Amino acid sequence: MGRMGRPTVDVVLTDDERETLQRWAKRRTSSQALALRCRIVLACGDGASNTQVGKELGVHPVTVAKWRKRFAADRLEGLVDEPRPGALRTVSDERVEDVIVKTLESTPAGATHWSTRSMAKATGLSQSTVSRIWRTFGLKPHMVDTFKLSTDPQFIDKVRDIVGLYLAPPEHALVLCVDEKSQIQALDRSAPVLPMMPGMPERRTHDYLRGGTTTLFAALNVATGEVIGQLHRRHRAAEFKKFLARIDKEVPEGLEVHLICDNYATHKTPAIQRWLAAHPRFHMHFTPTYSSWLNQVERWFGLLTERQIRRGVHKSVQTLERDIRAWIKLWNEDPRPFTWVKSADEILERLTGYLQRIKDSGH
CATH class of the missing domain: 1.10.10 (Arc Repressor Mutant, subunit A)
Structure with missing residues (x-):
C-alpha cells in the first residue's frame, strides 16, 4: 500500500x-x-x-x-504578512501603494525628487507616515548613485578573461592586479587637530596646506593579498617600466606573471611594449573601458585611503610616503585577499538587467 x-x-x-x-x-x-x-x-x-x-x-x-x-x-x-501586535492600521494598502507609485513614477512640480514634506502634501498623509513607508520599502528619493556603461567593443571578452583569472587562475603563474594611485596629496591642517574626547569627536579645520603630491604604483597578489608597492613623484611610462622591473625582481623566475591593468596610456607605450617583449613571462590583461571595478587593487586603494590618507596629517611628501610605506608593510604582515564570487555570466546577466531598465524607462 x-x-x-x-x-x-x-x-x-x-x-x-x-x-x-x-x-x-x-x-x-x-x-x-x-x-x-x-x-x-x-x-x-x-x-x-x-x-x-x-x-x-x-x-x-x-x-x-x-x-x-x-x-x-x-x-x-x-x-500579506500577519500584522504584529499593536494598534490597528490606519493607512490602507491602496494609500501605501499610491505613495510608492508616486515615488517611483513621478516627480513633484518644481523639484527633481520627492521629500517627505512634498509627498505628505500630495497624498494627505503625515510626514512620519511617508517616512515609514519609504523605510519599509527601501525607498530613498534624496539619494542618487552613479554608473558608467562601458563602450568597449570587447567588453564581454575582457570580462570573461579577467573573471576567469580570478576564479580559475592558471597553474604555475601569479595573477597581479596592477594600477597607480596618482596625485596623492600631502595635506597639513591650518591649525592643530583637536583629539577626540568623551562625548566629542576629533575636530580639525576644514582648510589645509598643500605639501606636494606623490604616486603609488601597486600590484595586489590575487591569491595571497600581498602588495608590491613603489612610490614615484611622477606618473609616466618610465615610472611604470621601473615598477614592472620591481615586480620582475620580486616574483620567482619559475612563475608566469599575469597583470590586470586598466587602459591608461602609460601601460601601452612603445617602451612598455618593448619591455614586455623582452620579458615573455609577463602577460597583460586589460579591463574594459570605464570598468575599474573589475580590478581588485582598486578595493585595496580604497582601504588605504580610508585608513591612512583621508584623515592623515602630512607636512611634506616625505612624511606622506613614509606613512604609505609603513601601511603597506603592516598590511603585508597579515595580508587578506579579496574573494571574487561573481561569475562572468552573473555579471553580464545583471548588466543586461540594468540595460533593460534603461530601455524601459523611456529615456
Missing part, C-alpha cells in the same frame, strides 16, 4: 485573482517575499504539485504548502 501524505489543498483562481497575482509578482514595487508568494500561488493554480513548484522556484515544498494553504483560506489577504 502506498504511503499516505497530507492532502494537497486545491487552488482555483478567479480571473481577477490571477490578474492581481501576476501584477504583484512583476511589479518592481512589490517586496521580494510577496512576489515569491504570488509566483507560488500562480504555479499551484496551474495544477503543479508542492514538489514541482518548490523545484521550479527554488524553495522547500513545505514553504509551498504553507502559502497554498494560506491562500486557500484567506485568498489574496493571506499572502
